[in-house]
Amino acid sequence: MSPTPATPDAPVTPAGPPATPLDEAPATGSGQPGERRRFRAVLALARFETHDLLTQIQILFFFALCLGLVVLQMVRQEGMDDYPILNMVDRDTQTVPPLFALAVLVCANAAALRSRKYGTVHQFDVLAMDSWRRTLAHILSVVPFAALTALLVLARYTREALKPGAIGHGSLGELVVGPLTVLLAGVVGVLLARLLPSSFTPILFVIVFYLAVVVASELAGQGKGWAWQWLSPVSLDSVPSGDPVPSDLLGRPAAWHALYLLGLCAVVACAALLLSGGRTRAVKAATALALATTMAGVIGQVPRDTAALEEARKVASETPLKVQSCTKYDGSTYCSFPEWNGVRDDWSGVVRRARSLAGGTAATRPLTIRQRIDVTGGVEQDSSLTALTTPGEVTVGTHWGGNRVPEFAVGVATVLVTGTEEATTGELCGDARAVTIMWLALGADPTPLATFRDVRLDDSDKGSAVILAPTSGFSLGADQTTVVRELLDRPRAEITERVKTHWTELTSASTTTAQAAKLLGVPVPKEAEKCEE
Template identity: 70%
Template sequence: MTGNAALTTPESTAPQSPPEEPSVTVSGSPGETRRRAGALLALARFETRELLFQVQILLFFALDLVYVVLQMTLQEGMDDYPVLNQVDRATQPEPLLFAIAVLVCVNAAVLRSRKHGTTQQFDVLAMEPWRRTVAHVLSVVPYAALTALLVAAEYLWEALKPGAIGHGSLGELAIAPLTIMLAGIAGVLLARLVPSGFAPLVFVIAFYMAMVVASDAAAEGKWWGWLSPLVFPAYFPGDPVPADLLGRPAGWHAVYLLGLCAVLACVALLRSGGRTRAVKVVTAVALATTAAGVVGQLPHDKAALEAARRAASETPEKVQSCTEYDGSKYCSFPEWSGVRDDWSAVVDRVQSLAGGKAATTALTVRQRIDTSGGVEADTYIEPATTPGQVTVGTRWGGNRVPEFAVGVATVLVTGTEKSVLQDMCDARMVTIMWLVLGNDPSPAKTFQNVRLDDSTEGSGLLLTPTDGIGMTANQSTVVNELLERPHAEVAARVKEHWTELTSAATTTAQAARLLGVEQPKEAEKCGE
């Protein structure tokens, strides 16, 4: 006992306080969650910047940007009247090369550690592999957003024009940015499933071939064709049709693409070990969204769509509205109602030079399409047989204006469009061209543009909204001479001799004499 007491010290007998426990943050607490989210976003920002330094990303985005700018600046007359249900779809194929660049570069970013032999070092980091996968997915979002801005700028440029026709579809406009997003996520998933630098090349080739096949299937009315992320129109850009005749489930297709992006992202997370409850819930929601998009794209009431297309082609008067100006009626599909004033201006200009009853004849200008060979196909519209009816198409501006003027003049001179099927080897052709060119601000240029051969000499074919009209070399010579004479003199002679100038019995040479120009010396060669 004495020995034990000798070993006792004040420090040993004093009461010992428990050691201070280190500060520990419980996993899943708000503070820890914020720190993890901040680290994940920091990594996503880093990967976004790394992608920005890739030559492929910069090059193909720059090409896409230059293409859009050129589309905006280098435009023709018809671009003053853009049909917006074609403009929205025109934005979809443009960023395809950029999408491929995003896929390849994101795939390389995910495989960067494997390439440099630093994969093992990630095992000592606090961030789990599936969170790093989330960061790679998030790095694609800014590039999808840039594409969306580019699409919006291109569409608004056309939509804000005074002559814009119809309206676009938000679903169609969403396809391009969703395609970029899908490409980036596919790059992440490929890196997790097949960690090889050759995988993106093989995938792109196979995917493109499948997309072409699917687009053809969609054009043929097969529902599974819409499982392709991008569906190329079969006939576009043919003549536009009303939006309700397209039969494109654009909204549901955008939902399908959005769900597909989420599904691929979830598969990549699950492959990376992210089997948390949240990931499983998001996967279930993504699958449900994709399934809803697929079901929404299934054909619904296809018979009604076909009936509507036939009605628009065969009996357009049943689905059109009309406006009356100075006794003439102008009938169009609802989306083209704003262009009727322009049609009326052309009719007034042409009819003001006519004589006899034609000067006051009431015309019916009717918009016509032909969907028998498919919507937006390059089809032939039969000339109308109804007296006083003039056909106008769904494109306007540029060369379509003088072509419509030829159609108006033909009906004023001959009574119907049906006569266009025959070559008018007589005075009527000269009269028609005077009506078209007499009040035109640039008659020589218009004369050239309205002919198929872009010439004002020799024989040629005049373009109209329906059929062409053959024009002989002698008729071209007489028309050119008329344009050199004083306008008032020729206009007075046309009205004075209107009956003779609109008769099939009056030859071209006789028409020249009546109009006070030199008669052609060569014999008329009809059917040239």
């Protein structure tokens, strides 16, 4: 029997994860067809890495968390949510993605360090795929997660934009910040793996980045310059708050910031490729283009023509009629900033209901509804509007829905009863006009007692309180509260007839609360009797 010929021993490889589908792909051919094959190989590896990332518990947990937060935002139903301000909604979409970005950064870094963890780095020298191409595959593997974030952002914004009461319009530059933040985090994770290959590097990076953001936020809050605000991936004032303002008064370079983020993603990606040995002309050209794009974004964010912006804000605050359009409903004039033109029908409905309960000339008196803002202390600040002195003019703000509706009704009723917003409408021992105002504001409301509590600062229907209005509001005494509550418990037709019959007395500053109660046919409160004494 002839001896069995010896066979060479199979190469022994260290224990590790299953080899990717491309670790042994031959690099046959040359020229353009070979480049296409290599590019297809990179894409195939990127798909493999994406699938691997999808199995990571951190990715799944944080994506589920972000999805839950977005769904919670979408199903949340409050009064003002029925009239979303789209130039605030687009920025609100930037608050959730940073959570997902954190998970993508850590997991992308771990994926790029897998070969070091399992001791297979030395095998790369015998593989067909260059090291920088493998890095490119890791970079491409995080793109689908940016796309998932974009779907969440799109769903959140579309939900609000399709509401019949949606106000204004959003900005594409603001909407892409969330997805670009996730993409940037993933690319930074790959770069850190090539720059400082350690599993602790992402944690240290996140801590340092967080501290830098906190410091930058403090400096930006002190007005130390635009750079602290806009060179951060997420603008430090991206969370909308305060009273809404027209989009052209925001002064936010959203499009330039998005371009800056896109260029920054490309710069970080090119840096990772160069560190991995990618010295090809294509990589060098991409690096130059990325740097140019980033610099263009930085320069575009530099404040320009701030004097014109400040002048526009001053005009909108002090002489809004110059930048508003007006229309007429039922003899009254409604003036608003262009983005709020669609809400004027709702304003007219409130005015119509209040006038239907009024008597005398107030039932037909024309009013001027003026939308007002105050940005003298900065945009989107909670400001207190001063009462108008012009007879027949009523203030309405830029928020609408919820409690803003009865507050506006109070403002309308105040002008119908007293003639102007600045007139004194009642003290703790006040006159009958405060009772008349509250009846006009609440008498036609479907849930008057609940709305009565909402429009009071103390959210109750007993005792004295401050009544909220678009401007300064007024004080309602305990005696007046008792009378109003009695009126709201009576049949609407009965009280309306009495109000119209005794309109002159009920709108006189000399008529007391006790006298008003008698005229309206309700018991006189003991507080009112003590007040008269």
